[in-house]
Amino acid sequence: MTITQLQYVLAIAEHKNFTKAAEHCFVTQPTLSTQVQKLEDQLDILIFDRSKKPIELTDVGKKIVKQARNIVNESDRIQDIVDQQKGFIGGEFKLGIIPTIMPTLLPMFLKNFIKKYPKVKLKIEELTTEEIISRLKDGHLDAAIAATPLENEFIKERVLYYEPFVAYVPNNHRLKHKKAISVSDLDLDDMLLLEDGHCLRDGVINLCKVFKDHIDDNFQLESGSIETLIKLSNEGLGMTLLPYLHTLDVQHKLESNLIHFEDPSPAREVSVIYHKSELKMHIIDALFNEISGIIRGAIAFSNVKIISPLAK
Incomplete structure:
Protein backbone atom coordinates (compact mmCIF):
# COMPACT_ATOMS: atom_id res chain seq x y z
CA MET A 1 0.00 0.00 0.00
CA THR A 2 1.36 3.43 -0.97
CA ILE A 3 0.40 7.06 -0.34
CA THR A 4 0.06 7.47 -4.12
CA GLN A 5 -2.50 4.67 -4.29
CA LEU A 6 -4.51 6.31 -1.53
CA GLN A 7 -4.36 9.65 -3.34
CA TYR A 8 -5.75 7.94 -6.46
CA VAL A 9 -8.58 6.42 -4.40
CA LEU A 10 -9.47 9.82 -2.97
CA ALA A 11 -9.49 11.37 -6.45
CA ILE A 12 -11.85 8.69 -7.79
CA ALA A 13 -14.11 9.06 -4.75
CA GLU A 14 -14.30 12.80 -5.43
CA HIS A 15 -14.78 12.77 -9.20
CA LYS A 16 -16.69 9.45 -9.46
CA ASN A 17 -14.91 8.86 -12.74
CA PHE A 18 -11.54 7.20 -13.46
CA THR A 19 -10.67 9.47 -16.39
CA LYS A 20 -11.39 12.70 -14.50
CA ALA A 21 -9.54 11.38 -11.46
CA ALA A 22 -6.49 10.60 -13.62
CA GLU A 23 -6.55 14.12 -15.08
CA HIS A 24 -6.72 15.55 -11.55
CA CYS A 25 -3.69 13.47 -10.51
CA PHE A 26 -1.77 14.24 -13.74
CA VAL A 27 -1.37 10.56 -14.70
CA THR A 28 -2.82 8.40 -17.44
CA GLN A 29 -6.08 6.61 -16.79
CA PRO A 30 -4.49 3.10 -17.18
CA THR A 31 -1.81 4.01 -14.62
CA LEU A 32 -4.39 5.12 -12.09
CA SER A 33 -6.66 2.13 -12.71
CA THR A 34 -3.77 -0.34 -12.38
CA GLN A 35 -2.64 1.10 -9.05
CA VAL A 36 -6.16 1.08 -7.59
CA GLN A 37 -6.67 -2.49 -8.83
CA LYS A 38 -3.43 -3.52 -7.11
CA LEU A 39 -4.62 -2.01 -3.85
CA GLU A 40 -7.98 -3.80 -4.09
CA ASP A 41 -6.21 -7.10 -4.85
CA GLN A 42 -3.89 -6.64 -1.89
CA LEU A 43 -6.80 -5.93 0.45
CA ASP A 44 -8.98 -8.58 -1.23
CA ILE A 45 -12.00 -6.25 -1.43
CA LEU A 46 -13.65 -3.87 -3.87
CA ILE A 47 -13.37 -0.19 -3.00
CA PHE A 48 -15.52 0.95 -5.93
CA ASP A 49 -18.66 -0.44 -7.52
CA ARG A 50 -17.76 -0.03 -11.18
CA SER A 51 -21.16 -1.26 -12.38
CA LYS A 52 -22.78 1.98 -11.23
CA LYS A 53 -22.80 5.15 -13.32
CA PRO A 54 -21.35 7.31 -11.91
CA ILE A 55 -19.00 5.06 -9.95
CA GLU A 56 -19.95 4.56 -6.31
CA LEU A 57 -18.02 3.53 -3.21
CA THR A 58 -18.83 0.16 -1.71
CA ASP A 59 -19.70 0.09 2.00
CA VAL A 60 -16.16 -0.92 2.93
CA GLY A 61 -14.87 1.59 0.37
CA LYS A 62 -16.51 4.44 2.30
CA LYS A 63 -14.61 3.41 5.43
CA ILE A 64 -11.35 3.12 3.49
CA VAL A 65 -11.76 6.58 1.95
CA LYS A 66 -12.32 8.10 5.39
CA GLN A 67 -9.10 6.52 6.70
CA ALA A 68 -7.19 7.28 3.49
CA ARG A 69 -7.99 10.97 3.89
CA ASN A 70 -6.49 10.91 7.39
CA ILE A 71 -3.36 9.13 6.17
CA VAL A 72 -2.80 11.48 3.22
CA ASN A 73 -3.29 14.50 5.51
CA GLU A 74 -0.75 13.13 7.97
CA SER A 75 1.74 12.49 5.16
CA ASP A 76 1.31 16.11 4.05
CA ARG A 77 2.25 17.17 7.59
CA ILE A 78 5.82 15.92 6.96
CA GLN A 79 6.30 18.60 4.32
CA ASP A 80 4.82 21.12 6.77
CA ILE A 81 7.41 20.13 9.36
CA VAL A 82 10.23 20.55 6.85
CA ASP A 83 8.92 23.93 5.64
CA GLN A 84 8.60 25.26 9.18
CA GLN A 85 12.08 24.01 10.08
CA LYS A 86 13.50 25.89 7.10
CA GLY A 87 11.35 28.96 7.80
CA PHE A 88 9.85 28.60 4.32
CA ILE A 89 6.44 30.19 3.76
CA GLY A 90 5.33 29.27 0.26
CA GLY A 91 3.48 26.86 -1.96
CA GLU A 92 -0.16 26.65 -3.02
CA PHE A 93 -2.71 27.80 -0.46
CA LYS A 94 -6.46 27.52 -1.09
CA LEU A 95 -8.52 30.09 0.82
CA GLY A 96 -12.31 30.42 0.94
CA ILE A 97 -14.10 33.62 1.97
CA ILE A 98 -17.84 34.13 2.49
CA PRO A 99 -19.56 36.69 0.16
CA THR A 100 -20.36 39.26 2.87
CA ILE A 101 -16.69 39.45 3.93
CA MET A 102 -14.86 39.11 0.60
CA PRO A 103 -15.49 42.60 -0.93
CA THR A 104 -14.54 44.58 2.19
CA LEU A 105 -11.75 42.55 3.81
CA LEU A 106 -9.87 41.19 0.78
CA PRO A 107 -8.75 44.60 -0.62
CA MET A 108 -7.47 45.52 2.85
CA PHE A 109 -4.90 42.73 3.15
CA LEU A 110 -4.34 41.00 -0.21
CA LYS A 111 -1.77 43.38 -1.74
CA ASN A 112 0.34 43.49 1.43
CA PHE A 113 0.19 39.72 1.90
CA ILE A 114 1.29 38.99 -1.68
CA LYS A 115 4.14 41.47 -1.36
CA LYS A 116 5.28 40.07 2.00
CA TYR A 117 4.94 36.38 1.03
CA PRO A 118 5.62 36.22 -2.73
CA LYS A 119 6.25 32.45 -2.66
CA VAL A 120 2.70 31.70 -1.48
CA LYS A 121 0.43 30.88 -4.43
CA LEU A 122 -2.96 32.04 -3.15
CA LYS A 156 -10.82 25.03 14.44
CA GLU A 157 -11.59 28.74 14.72
CA ARG A 158 -9.23 31.64 15.38
CA VAL A 159 -11.00 34.97 15.92
CA LEU A 160 -9.76 37.85 13.76
CA TYR A 161 -12.16 40.62 14.80
CA TYR A 162 -15.66 41.51 15.94
CA GLU A 163 -17.65 43.49 13.38
CA PRO A 164 -20.66 45.46 14.67
CA PHE A 165 -23.89 45.74 12.70
CA VAL A 166 -25.07 49.19 11.64
CA ALA A 167 -28.64 49.99 10.62
CA TYR A 168 -29.21 51.48 7.18
CA VAL A 169 -32.46 53.44 7.48
CA PRO A 170 -33.89 55.31 4.45
CA ASN A 171 -35.90 58.52 4.53
CA ASN A 172 -39.52 58.29 5.75
CA HIS A 173 -38.77 55.11 7.75
CA ARG A 174 -40.25 54.86 11.28
CA LEU A 175 -36.73 54.75 12.82
CA LYS A 176 -35.24 57.63 10.82
CA HIS A 177 -35.55 60.12 13.70
CA LYS A 178 -33.47 58.01 16.11
CA LYS A 179 -29.85 58.87 16.91
CA ALA A 180 -29.21 55.30 18.11
CA ILE A 181 -31.40 52.22 17.91
CA SER A 182 -31.83 49.14 20.07
CA VAL A 183 -32.42 45.54 19.04
CA SER A 184 -36.01 45.85 20.29
CA ASP A 185 -36.64 48.45 17.54
CA LEU A 186 -36.08 45.88 14.80
CA ASP A 187 -38.96 44.29 12.94
CA LEU A 188 -38.42 41.75 10.17
CA ASP A 189 -41.67 42.89 8.54
CA ASP A 190 -39.92 46.01 7.22
CA MET A 191 -36.37 44.68 6.91
CA LEU A 192 -34.55 43.72 3.72
CA LEU A 193 -32.52 40.50 3.99
CA LEU A 194 -29.97 38.57 2.02
CA GLU A 195 -31.39 35.48 0.32
CA ASP A 196 -31.31 32.04 1.91
CA GLY A 197 -27.83 30.49 2.19
CA HIS A 198 -26.08 33.58 3.59
CA CYS A 199 -24.97 33.32 7.22
CA LEU A 200 -25.49 37.09 7.59
CA ARG A 201 -29.20 36.52 6.93
CA ASP A 202 -29.33 33.90 9.70
CA GLY A 203 -27.49 36.26 12.05
CA VAL A 204 -30.02 39.04 11.47
CA ILE A 205 -32.95 36.64 11.96
CA ASN A 206 -31.39 35.34 15.19
CA LEU A 207 -30.94 38.93 16.36
CA CYS A 208 -34.60 39.74 15.78
CA LYS A 209 -35.76 36.54 17.46
CA VAL A 210 -34.40 37.86 20.75
CA PHE A 211 -37.59 39.90 21.11
CA LYS A 212 -40.06 37.68 19.27
CA ASP A 213 -40.98 34.09 20.11
CA HIS A 214 -42.12 33.36 16.58
CA ILE A 215 -41.22 34.83 13.22
CA ASP A 216 -42.89 33.90 9.95
CA ASP A 217 -40.67 33.31 6.94
CA ASN A 218 -42.75 35.64 4.75
CA PHE A 219 -40.20 38.44 4.42
CA GLN A 220 -40.91 41.44 2.27
CA LEU A 221 -37.88 41.22 0.00
CA GLU A 222 -34.59 39.35 -0.30
CA SER A 223 -31.47 39.88 -2.41
CA GLY A 224 -28.17 38.20 -3.21
CA SER A 225 -25.91 41.15 -2.38
CA ILE A 226 -25.54 43.87 0.23
CA GLU A 227 -25.14 46.50 -2.49
CA THR A 228 -28.57 45.60 -3.88
CA LEU A 229 -30.09 45.77 -0.39
CA ILE A 230 -28.82 49.35 -0.06
CA LYS A 231 -30.30 50.32 -3.44
CA LEU A 232 -33.66 48.74 -2.58
CA SER A 233 -33.64 50.49 0.78
CA ASN A 234 -33.03 53.82 -0.98
CA GLU A 235 -36.20 53.15 -2.97
CA GLY A 236 -38.15 53.07 0.30
CA LEU A 237 -38.69 49.30 0.39
CA GLY A 238 -37.39 48.86 3.93
CA MET A 239 -34.34 49.13 6.17
CA THR A 240 -31.41 46.71 6.36
CA LEU A 241 -28.42 45.91 8.56
CA LEU A 242 -24.85 46.29 7.31
CA PRO A 243 -21.63 44.86 8.73
CA TYR A 244 -19.49 47.82 9.84
CA LEU A 245 -16.82 47.51 7.11
CA HIS A 246 -19.52 47.81 4.45
CA THR A 247 -20.51 51.20 5.87
CA LEU A 248 -17.07 52.56 4.96
CA ASP A 249 -18.04 52.27 1.28
CA VAL A 250 -21.39 54.03 1.61
CA GLN A 251 -21.50 57.21 -0.48
CA HIS A 252 -21.03 60.42 1.49
CA LYS A 253 -24.49 61.71 0.55
CA LEU A 254 -26.06 58.53 2.01
CA GLU A 255 -24.13 58.46 5.29
CA SER A 256 -27.06 60.12 7.07
CA ASN A 257 -28.95 56.82 6.57
CA LEU A 258 -26.53 55.01 8.90
CA ILE A 259 -27.67 54.65 12.51
CA HIS A 260 -25.53 52.84 15.10
CA PHE A 261 -26.87 50.59 17.84
CA GLU A 262 -26.85 51.39 21.53
CA ASP A 263 -24.13 49.57 23.50
CA PRO A 264 -23.55 46.71 23.52
CA SER A 265 -23.79 46.74 19.75
CA PRO A 266 -24.83 43.48 18.06
CA ALA A 267 -21.85 42.16 16.08
CA ARG A 268 -20.59 39.18 14.15
CA GLU A 269 -17.43 37.30 15.00
CA VAL A 270 -15.09 36.86 12.02
CA SER A 271 -12.44 34.14 12.16
CA VAL A 272 -9.83 32.26 10.20
CA ILE A 273 -11.03 28.67 10.22
CA TYR A 274 -9.19 25.49 9.24
CA HIS A 275 -9.33 21.70 9.61
CA LYS A 276 -8.44 20.22 12.98
CA SER A 277 -5.52 18.40 11.30
CA GLU A 278 -3.78 21.82 11.30
CA LEU A 279 -1.98 21.49 7.98
CA LYS A 280 -0.05 24.50 6.56
CA MET A 281 -0.16 26.28 9.91
CA HIS A 282 2.88 28.40 9.00
CA ILE A 283 0.84 30.03 6.19
CA ILE A 284 -2.31 30.24 8.33
CA ASP A 285 -0.31 32.02 11.04
CA ALA A 286 1.11 34.45 8.48
CA LEU A 287 -2.40 35.14 7.11
CA PHE A 288 -3.84 35.63 10.58
CA ASN A 289 -1.08 38.03 11.66
CA GLU A 290 -1.30 40.08 8.46
CA ILE A 291 -5.09 40.55 8.68
CA SER A 292 -5.04 41.19 12.44
CA GLY A 293 -2.43 43.93 12.04
CA ILE A 294 -4.47 45.72 9.37
CA ILE A 295 -7.94 45.30 10.88
CA ARG A 296 -6.98 46.86 14.22
CA GLY A 297 -6.82 50.22 12.51
CA ALA A 298 -10.26 49.86 10.95
CA ILE A 299 -12.35 48.41 13.79
CA ALA A 300 -11.87 49.66 17.35
CA PHE A 301 -15.12 48.35 18.85
CA SER A 302 -14.98 46.28 22.02
CA ASN A 303 -18.38 46.61 23.73
CA VAL A 304 -20.30 44.23 21.49
CA LYS A 305 -22.70 41.31 21.73
CA ILE A 306 -21.89 38.44 19.34
CA ILE A 307 -24.75 37.19 17.18
CA SER A 308 -24.55 33.57 16.05
CA PRO A 309 -24.44 32.88 12.28
CA LEU A 310 -25.99 29.43 12.80
CA ALA A 311 -29.53 29.01 11.49
CA LYS A 312 -31.93 28.35 14.36
Missing part, protein backbone atom coordinates in the same frame (compact mmCIF):
# COMPACT_ATOMS: atom_id res chain seq x y z
CA LYS A 123 -6.09 30.56 -4.70
CA ILE A 124 -9.09 32.45 -3.34
CA GLU A 125 -12.74 31.46 -3.80
CA GLU A 126 -15.94 33.16 -2.71
CA LEU A 127 -18.01 30.43 -1.05
CA THR A 128 -20.96 30.08 1.31
CA THR A 129 -20.30 28.87 4.84
CA GLU A 130 -21.85 25.50 4.00
CA GLU A 131 -19.53 25.09 0.99
CA ILE A 132 -16.52 26.12 3.07
CA ILE A 133 -17.21 23.54 5.79
CA SER A 134 -17.63 20.79 3.20
CA ARG A 135 -14.40 21.68 1.36
CA LEU A 136 -12.38 21.99 4.56
CA LYS A 137 -13.53 18.54 5.65
CA ASP A 138 -12.66 17.06 2.24
CA GLY A 139 -9.25 18.74 2.09
CA HIS A 140 -10.15 20.98 -0.87
CA LEU A 141 -9.51 24.17 1.14
CA ASP A 142 -6.57 24.96 3.40
CA ALA A 143 -8.37 27.67 5.36
CA ALA A 144 -11.26 30.11 5.16
CA ILE A 145 -12.52 33.39 6.56
CA ALA A 146 -16.08 33.19 7.84
CA ALA A 147 -18.51 34.32 10.51
CA THR A 148 -18.24 32.19 13.64
CA PRO A 149 -18.83 30.34 15.95
CA LEU A 150 -19.76 27.36 13.77
CA GLU A 151 -19.63 24.61 16.42
CA ASN A 152 -18.16 22.03 14.05
CA GLU A 153 -16.04 19.26 15.54
CA PHE A 154 -13.80 19.03 12.45
CA ILE A 155 -12.94 22.73 12.32
Whole structure:
Protein backbone atom coordinates (compact mmCIF):
# COMPACT_ATOMS: atom_id res chain seq x y z
CA MET A 1 0.00 0.00 0.00
CA THR A 2 1.36 3.43 -0.97
CA ILE A 3 0.40 7.06 -0.34
CA THR A 4 0.06 7.47 -4.12
CA GLN A 5 -2.50 4.67 -4.29
CA LEU A 6 -4.51 6.31 -1.53
CA GLN A 7 -4.36 9.65 -3.34
CA TYR A 8 -5.75 7.94 -6.46
CA VAL A 9 -8.58 6.42 -4.40
CA LEU A 10 -9.47 9.82 -2.97
CA ALA A 11 -9.49 11.37 -6.45
CA ILE A 12 -11.85 8.69 -7.79
CA ALA A 13 -14.11 9.06 -4.75
CA GLU A 14 -14.30 12.80 -5.43
CA HIS A 15 -14.78 12.77 -9.20
CA LYS A 16 -16.69 9.45 -9.46
CA ASN A 17 -14.91 8.86 -12.74
CA PHE A 18 -11.54 7.20 -13.46
CA THR A 19 -10.67 9.47 -16.39
CA LYS A 20 -11.39 12.70 -14.50
CA ALA A 21 -9.54 11.38 -11.46
CA ALA A 22 -6.49 10.60 -13.62
CA GLU A 23 -6.55 14.12 -15.08
CA HIS A 24 -6.72 15.55 -11.55
CA CYS A 25 -3.69 13.47 -10.51
CA PHE A 26 -1.77 14.24 -13.74
CA VAL A 27 -1.37 10.56 -14.70
CA THR A 28 -2.82 8.40 -17.44
CA GLN A 29 -6.08 6.61 -16.79
CA PRO A 30 -4.49 3.10 -17.18
CA THR A 31 -1.81 4.01 -14.62
CA LEU A 32 -4.39 5.12 -12.09
CA SER A 33 -6.66 2.13 -12.71
CA THR A 34 -3.77 -0.34 -12.38
CA GLN A 35 -2.64 1.10 -9.05
CA VAL A 36 -6.16 1.08 -7.59
CA GLN A 37 -6.67 -2.49 -8.83
CA LYS A 38 -3.43 -3.52 -7.11
CA LEU A 39 -4.62 -2.01 -3.85
CA GLU A 40 -7.98 -3.80 -4.09
CA ASP A 41 -6.21 -7.10 -4.85
CA GLN A 42 -3.89 -6.64 -1.89
CA LEU A 43 -6.80 -5.93 0.45
CA ASP A 44 -8.98 -8.58 -1.23
CA ILE A 45 -12.00 -6.25 -1.43
CA LEU A 46 -13.65 -3.87 -3.87
CA ILE A 47 -13.37 -0.19 -3.00
CA PHE A 48 -15.52 0.95 -5.93
CA ASP A 49 -18.66 -0.44 -7.52
CA ARG A 50 -17.76 -0.03 -11.18
CA SER A 51 -21.16 -1.26 -12.38
CA LYS A 52 -22.78 1.98 -11.23
CA LYS A 53 -22.80 5.15 -13.32
CA PRO A 54 -21.35 7.31 -11.91
CA ILE A 55 -19.00 5.06 -9.95
CA GLU A 56 -19.95 4.56 -6.31
CA LEU A 57 -18.02 3.53 -3.21
CA THR A 58 -18.83 0.16 -1.71
CA ASP A 59 -19.70 0.09 2.00
CA VAL A 60 -16.16 -0.92 2.93
CA GLY A 61 -14.87 1.59 0.37
CA LYS A 62 -16.51 4.44 2.30
CA LYS A 63 -14.61 3.41 5.43
CA ILE A 64 -11.35 3.12 3.49
CA VAL A 65 -11.76 6.58 1.95
CA LYS A 66 -12.32 8.10 5.39
CA GLN A 67 -9.10 6.52 6.70
CA ALA A 68 -7.19 7.28 3.49
CA ARG A 69 -7.99 10.97 3.89
CA ASN A 70 -6.49 10.91 7.39
CA ILE A 71 -3.36 9.13 6.17
CA VAL A 72 -2.80 11.48 3.22
CA ASN A 73 -3.29 14.50 5.51
CA GLU A 74 -0.75 13.13 7.97
CA SER A 75 1.74 12.49 5.16
CA ASP A 76 1.31 16.11 4.05
CA ARG A 77 2.25 17.17 7.59
CA ILE A 78 5.82 15.92 6.96
CA GLN A 79 6.30 18.60 4.32
CA ASP A 80 4.82 21.12 6.77
CA ILE A 81 7.41 20.13 9.36
CA VAL A 82 10.23 20.55 6.85
CA ASP A 83 8.92 23.93 5.64
CA GLN A 84 8.60 25.26 9.18
CA GLN A 85 12.08 24.01 10.08
CA LYS A 86 13.50 25.89 7.10
CA GLY A 87 11.35 28.96 7.80
CA PHE A 88 9.85 28.60 4.32
CA ILE A 89 6.44 30.19 3.76
CA GLY A 90 5.33 29.27 0.26
CA GLY A 91 3.48 26.86 -1.96
CA GLU A 92 -0.16 26.65 -3.02
CA PHE A 93 -2.71 27.80 -0.46
CA LYS A 94 -6.46 27.52 -1.09
CA LEU A 95 -8.52 30.09 0.82
CA GLY A 96 -12.31 30.42 0.94
CA ILE A 97 -14.10 33.62 1.97
CA ILE A 98 -17.84 34.13 2.49
CA PRO A 99 -19.56 36.69 0.16
CA THR A 100 -20.36 39.26 2.87
CA ILE A 101 -16.69 39.45 3.93
CA MET A 102 -14.86 39.11 0.60
CA PRO A 103 -15.49 42.60 -0.93
CA THR A 104 -14.54 44.58 2.19
CA LEU A 105 -11.75 42.55 3.81
CA LEU A 106 -9.87 41.19 0.78
CA PRO A 107 -8.75 44.60 -0.62
CA MET A 108 -7.47 45.52 2.85
CA PHE A 109 -4.90 42.73 3.15
CA LEU A 110 -4.34 41.00 -0.21
CA LYS A 111 -1.77 43.38 -1.74
CA ASN A 112 0.34 43.49 1.43
CA PHE A 113 0.19 39.72 1.90
CA ILE A 114 1.29 38.99 -1.68
CA LYS A 115 4.14 41.47 -1.36
CA LYS A 116 5.28 40.07 2.00
CA TYR A 117 4.94 36.38 1.03
CA PRO A 118 5.62 36.22 -2.73
CA LYS A 119 6.25 32.45 -2.66
CA VAL A 120 2.70 31.70 -1.48
CA LYS A 121 0.43 30.88 -4.43
CA LEU A 122 -2.96 32.04 -3.15
CA LYS A 123 -6.09 30.56 -4.70
CA ILE A 124 -9.09 32.45 -3.34
CA GLU A 125 -12.74 31.46 -3.80
CA GLU A 126 -15.94 33.16 -2.71
CA LEU A 127 -18.01 30.43 -1.05
CA THR A 128 -20.96 30.08 1.31
CA THR A 129 -20.30 28.87 4.84
CA GLU A 130 -21.85 25.50 4.00
CA GLU A 131 -19.53 25.09 0.99
CA ILE A 132 -16.52 26.12 3.07
CA ILE A 133 -17.21 23.54 5.79
CA SER A 134 -17.63 20.79 3.20
CA ARG A 135 -14.40 21.68 1.36
CA LEU A 136 -12.38 21.99 4.56
CA LYS A 137 -13.53 18.54 5.65
CA ASP A 138 -12.66 17.06 2.24
CA GLY A 139 -9.25 18.74 2.09
CA HIS A 140 -10.15 20.98 -0.87
CA LEU A 141 -9.51 24.17 1.14
CA ASP A 142 -6.57 24.96 3.40
CA ALA A 143 -8.37 27.67 5.36
CA ALA A 144 -11.26 30.11 5.16
CA ILE A 145 -12.52 33.39 6.56
CA ALA A 146 -16.08 33.19 7.84
CA ALA A 147 -18.51 34.32 10.51
CA THR A 148 -18.24 32.19 13.64
CA PRO A 149 -18.83 30.34 15.95
CA LEU A 150 -19.76 27.36 13.77
CA GLU A 151 -19.63 24.61 16.42
CA ASN A 152 -18.16 22.03 14.05
CA GLU A 153 -16.04 19.26 15.54
CA PHE A 154 -13.80 19.03 12.45
CA ILE A 155 -12.94 22.73 12.32
CA LYS A 156 -10.82 25.03 14.44
CA GLU A 157 -11.59 28.74 14.72
CA ARG A 158 -9.23 31.64 15.38
CA VAL A 159 -11.00 34.97 15.92
CA LEU A 160 -9.76 37.85 13.76
CA TYR A 161 -12.16 40.62 14.80
CA TYR A 162 -15.66 41.51 15.94
CA GLU A 163 -17.65 43.49 13.38
CA PRO A 164 -20.66 45.46 14.67
CA PHE A 165 -23.89 45.74 12.70
CA VAL A 166 -25.07 49.19 11.64
CA ALA A 167 -28.64 49.99 10.62
CA TYR A 168 -29.21 51.48 7.18
CA VAL A 169 -32.46 53.44 7.48
CA PRO A 170 -33.89 55.31 4.45
CA ASN A 171 -35.90 58.52 4.53
CA ASN A 172 -39.52 58.29 5.75
CA HIS A 173 -38.77 55.11 7.75
CA ARG A 174 -40.25 54.86 11.28
CA LEU A 175 -36.73 54.75 12.82
CA LYS A 176 -35.24 57.63 10.82
CA HIS A 177 -35.55 60.12 13.70
CA LYS A 178 -33.47 58.01 16.11
CA LYS A 179 -29.85 58.87 16.91
CA ALA A 180 -29.21 55.30 18.11
CA ILE A 181 -31.40 52.22 17.91
CA SER A 182 -31.83 49.14 20.07
CA VAL A 183 -32.42 45.54 19.04
CA SER A 184 -36.01 45.85 20.29
CA ASP A 185 -36.64 48.45 17.54
CA LEU A 186 -36.08 45.88 14.80
CA ASP A 187 -38.96 44.29 12.94
CA LEU A 188 -38.42 41.75 10.17
CA ASP A 189 -41.67 42.89 8.54
CA ASP A 190 -39.92 46.01 7.22
CA MET A 191 -36.37 44.68 6.91
CA LEU A 192 -34.55 43.72 3.72
CA LEU A 193 -32.52 40.50 3.99
CA LEU A 194 -29.97 38.57 2.02
CA GLU A 195 -31.39 35.48 0.32
CA ASP A 196 -31.31 32.04 1.91
CA GLY A 197 -27.83 30.49 2.19
CA HIS A 198 -26.08 33.58 3.59
CA CYS A 199 -24.97 33.32 7.22
CA LEU A 200 -25.49 37.09 7.59
CA ARG A 201 -29.20 36.52 6.93
CA ASP A 202 -29.33 33.90 9.70
CA GLY A 203 -27.49 36.26 12.05
CA VAL A 204 -30.02 39.04 11.47
CA ILE A 205 -32.95 36.64 11.96
CA ASN A 206 -31.39 35.34 15.19
CA LEU A 207 -30.94 38.93 16.36
CA CYS A 208 -34.60 39.74 15.78
CA LYS A 209 -35.76 36.54 17.46
CA VAL A 210 -34.40 37.86 20.75
CA PHE A 211 -37.59 39.90 21.11
CA LYS A 212 -40.06 37.68 19.27
CA ASP A 213 -40.98 34.09 20.11
CA HIS A 214 -42.12 33.36 16.58
CA ILE A 215 -41.22 34.83 13.22
CA ASP A 216 -42.89 33.90 9.95
CA ASP A 217 -40.67 33.31 6.94
CA ASN A 218 -42.75 35.64 4.75
CA PHE A 219 -40.20 38.44 4.42
CA GLN A 220 -40.91 41.44 2.27
CA LEU A 221 -37.88 41.22 0.00
CA GLU A 222 -34.59 39.35 -0.30
CA SER A 223 -31.47 39.88 -2.41
CA GLY A 224 -28.17 38.20 -3.21
CA SER A 225 -25.91 41.15 -2.38
CA ILE A 226 -25.54 43.87 0.23
CA GLU A 227 -25.14 46.50 -2.49
CA THR A 228 -28.57 45.60 -3.88
CA LEU A 229 -30.09 45.77 -0.39
CA ILE A 230 -28.82 49.35 -0.06
CA LYS A 231 -30.30 50.32 -3.44
CA LEU A 232 -33.66 48.74 -2.58
CA SER A 233 -33.64 50.49 0.78
CA ASN A 234 -33.03 53.82 -0.98
CA GLU A 235 -36.20 53.15 -2.97
CA GLY A 236 -38.15 53.07 0.30
CA LEU A 237 -38.69 49.30 0.39
CA GLY A 238 -37.39 48.86 3.93
CA MET A 239 -34.34 49.13 6.17
CA THR A 240 -31.41 46.71 6.36
CA LEU A 241 -28.42 45.91 8.56
CA LEU A 242 -24.85 46.29 7.31
CA PRO A 243 -21.63 44.86 8.73
CA TYR A 244 -19.49 47.82 9.84
CA LEU A 245 -16.82 47.51 7.11
CA HIS A 246 -19.52 47.81 4.45
CA THR A 247 -20.51 51.20 5.87
CA LEU A 248 -17.07 52.56 4.96
CA ASP A 249 -18.04 52.27 1.28
CA VAL A 250 -21.39 54.03 1.61
CA GLN A 251 -21.50 57.21 -0.48
CA HIS A 252 -21.03 60.42 1.49
CA LYS A 253 -24.49 61.71 0.55
CA LEU A 254 -26.06 58.53 2.01
CA GLU A 255 -24.13 58.46 5.29
CA SER A 256 -27.06 60.12 7.07
CA ASN A 257 -28.95 56.82 6.57
CA LEU A 258 -26.53 55.01 8.90
CA ILE A 259 -27.67 54.65 12.51
CA HIS A 260 -25.53 52.84 15.10
CA PHE A 261 -26.87 50.59 17.84
CA GLU A 262 -26.85 51.39 21.53
CA ASP A 263 -24.13 49.57 23.50
CA PRO A 264 -23.55 46.71 23.52
CA SER A 265 -23.79 46.74 19.75
CA PRO A 266 -24.83 43.48 18.06
CA ALA A 267 -21.85 42.16 16.08
CA ARG A 268 -20.59 39.18 14.15
CA GLU A 269 -17.43 37.30 15.00
CA VAL A 270 -15.09 36.86 12.02
CA SER A 271 -12.44 34.14 12.16
CA VAL A 272 -9.83 32.26 10.20
CA ILE A 273 -11.03 28.67 10.22
CA TYR A 274 -9.19 25.49 9.24
CA HIS A 275 -9.33 21.70 9.61
CA LYS A 276 -8.44 20.22 12.98
CA SER A 277 -5.52 18.40 11.30
CA GLU A 278 -3.78 21.82 11.30
CA LEU A 279 -1.98 21.49 7.98
CA LYS A 280 -0.05 24.50 6.56
CA MET A 281 -0.16 26.28 9.91
CA HIS A 282 2.88 28.40 9.00
CA ILE A 283 0.84 30.03 6.19
CA ILE A 284 -2.31 30.24 8.33
CA ASP A 285 -0.31 32.02 11.04
CA ALA A 286 1.11 34.45 8.48
CA LEU A 287 -2.40 35.14 7.11
CA PHE A 288 -3.84 35.63 10.58
CA ASN A 289 -1.08 38.03 11.66
CA GLU A 290 -1.30 40.08 8.46
CA ILE A 291 -5.09 40.55 8.68
CA SER A 292 -5.04 41.19 12.44
CA GLY A 293 -2.43 43.93 12.04
CA ILE A 294 -4.47 45.72 9.37
CA ILE A 295 -7.94 45.30 10.88
CA ARG A 296 -6.98 46.86 14.22
CA GLY A 297 -6.82 50.22 12.51
CA ALA A 298 -10.26 49.86 10.95
CA ILE A 299 -12.35 48.41 13.79
CA ALA A 300 -11.87 49.66 17.35
CA PHE A 301 -15.12 48.35 18.85
CA SER A 302 -14.98 46.28 22.02
CA ASN A 303 -18.38 46.61 23.73
CA VAL A 304 -20.30 44.23 21.49
CA LYS A 305 -22.70 41.31 21.73
CA ILE A 306 -21.89 38.44 19.34
CA ILE A 307 -24.75 37.19 17.18
CA SER A 308 -24.55 33.57 16.05
CA PRO A 309 -24.44 32.88 12.28
CA LEU A 310 -25.99 29.43 12.80
CA ALA A 311 -29.53 29.01 11.49
CA LYS A 312 -31.93 28.35 14.36
